[in-house]
Amino acid sequence: MAILATRPRQGVTAGQGLQKMVRIGLMTSPKSLLHRRELMAGLGAAALLPIWPAIGSAQGRAALALQAKADAVALRPGAPETPVWSLAGSEMRFKRGDTVEVTLANELPQPVALNWRGLDGAASVESLTARAPLAAGVKETLQLPLRHAGTLLCDLTLLGDGQARPSRARALVVRESETVAVDRDEVFLVEDWRLRPDGSAIAPGLDPKDAATVLTANGRLSLDITVRTNERIRIRFINGCQRSVIAAKIENIDVRVMAIDGQPSEPFQARNGALVLPPGGRVDGFIDVTAPAGTTATILVHDGKEARPIGRLIVSGDPPVRAAPLSPAPPLPSNGLPARLDLKGATRAELALGGPQGDWVPPASFAATAAPAVRTKAGRTVVLALNNRGATPTVFHLHGHHFRLLDRLDDGWKPFWLDTLAIEPGQTQRIAFAAEYAGRWLIESVATDWAAPRLVRWYSVE
Incomplete structure (x- = not known):
């Protein structure tokens, strides 16, 4: 299941509520999904000059250089950084209709294969079926057609099992061609790590034994997002964990779900601000900040075992963005997926x-x-x-x-x-x-x- 909106029982702690959401979310039964009337509730028009201006529909060309290389991430406060592998390169933000020329250099001591999540219709870049793994010390170039707007994910997980080090994931953001009524657009990428007592990290596919679990958001142990009263924020929640289903919750903040796995959905309110995402799952949520200056909301993530604070939403003391909150946002522009499917002749x-x-x-x-x-x-x-x-x-x-x-x-x-x-x-x-x-x-x-x-x-x- 990609998302869940279920209010915990009165008297249940936030951590217990998130644990229940992870368990129920895995069931993926119709009873655990929202009814259609809930999904349709609250649609309306937004009146706002957005931070993302309207973009022409003509296709553009962009370049992106990526390096699969050794890296390090701070996973223990006050201790040396932990060696990992990563995809280094500039920020991956483009617009719908772009064709991106991606140059990938493999600086690791083993073959690599890029794993794209949410990239429809790009058969020529499909690893293993269309492209062989890239050998160590080799560079290749590929053309990446971005047919759809949305939140995508790129990682090295296809060949990551049992390797010397785990690797980090990268978010790929493809903006809509049309106007989207938001003030800011943020990525919140959650990843999990298994650390041995000596601080080294274990790759997936290996027995972690007594290794400690560490969660990060955008590569940090705790990520603060500073906002202003009456500001509208688009947060792209991404589960970059290797195997874990997670539940994410922003305490006392309403989240309006706008897209799931990179495709627009019928907007609806996630009850209690909680979302359940499988590994690789993505949810785009709109947040209208109505809290006064000085308010802090904890961002919790439950990995099926315990709830962990992983960030904060902090309302700054700056003046409100506008005098009153915005009206509910309309649905995101369609990517053109079919309205109906012929199940009889399938x-x-x-x-x-x-x-x-x-x-x-x-x-x-x-x-x-x-x-x-x-x-x-x-x-x-x-x-x-x-x-x-x-x-x-x-x-x-x-x-x-x-x-x-x-x-x-x-x-x-x-x-x-x-x-x-x-x-x-x-x-x-x-x-x-x-x-x-x-x-x-x-x-x-x-x-x-x-x-x-x-x-x-x-x-x-x-």
């Missing part, structure tokens, strides 16, 4: 997750010569039944396309798009997507356990 398949690996393989062993999990024609609807046969929750990620989460009877779907879904043990969830883009695309599966292997298959759109 290509259908069942994928078993968890349990015996079967046709699932580690990314390092992947070969596109194996039979695809699904083969379909461009323009067809694909319906997948995802059956988690494992003993722990499993996270499913679809490359190349976004999907709808279907109702139990296949008679409709939830009013938002996803590319990542967490499924409880013994549960089956059905999803559907329009196979719009020809190519060979990856499917990922990983259990919510630090030591669990990341596994992949692929599907073909012809």
Whole structure:
């Protein structure tokens, strides 16, 4: 499940409420999702000259240089920084319609493969199916077409299991071509780390044993966001954790959900300001600051074990941005995904997750010569039944396309798009997507356990 809006019972602490949200969010049942009338509530027009001006629809060209290299991050107060790997480079903010020329230099002692989350229709940059891993000491250039506006994620997780060091993720922001009524646009990227007693970090796919868990926001142990009264902030919440489903909550602040996994949703209020995100999940929330100057709201993240303060929203003493709060924002501009899906004529398949690996393989062993999990024609609807046969929750990620989460009877779907879904043990969830883009695309599966292997298959759109 990508997001959840559930108010904790009276008398339940914030930490207990978030823990319950993580547990319920994994169930991904229709009962745990918002009813449509809740999603439709509160739509209205905003009157505001935004900080992001309207941008022409003509395509632009931009350049981005990335280096997969050794890095370090401060994970222990007062102690030396912990060696990790990262994707170094300039800020990744572009606009819809841009084609970005990405130059990637691999300065690590092992091959790397970029993993793009939310990038639809870019078959030529798809790692493993279209591009071989980049060898150590080698540089390559690729063209990145940004068809959709939204919040995307780029990381090195495909080949990250069992390596010498864990790696950091990078947010990729693609702005809308149209006017969006916000004063500021912030990224809040949560990542988790497992630290040995000597301070070294353990890569995923290895047994962490007694390693301590550390969470960071934008690479910091605590991130402060300073705001002004009556200001509207767009916060792009991203779960960059390796395996953990998280619940994020800003105490005493209302969050209006505007997009999920990089695609606009019907706006709705997240109850109690809480969101549940699977690993790789993204939620764009609008926050209208109504608190007076001097107010501080703690940002809590629950990783399924405990709630941890990871940042603060601080209302400064500067004068209010405007005399009164803004009206509720209208929906974000559509990216053009289809309004309806033809389920009757769909290509259908069942994928078993968890349990015996079967046709699932580690990314390092992947070969596109194996039979695809699904083969379909461009323009067809694909319906997948995802059956988690494992003993722990499993996270499913679809490359190349976004999907709808279907109702139990296949008679409709939830009013938002996803590319990542967490499924409880013994549960089956059905999803559907329009196979719009020809190519060979990856499917990922990983259990919510630090030591669990990341596994992949692929599907073909012809």
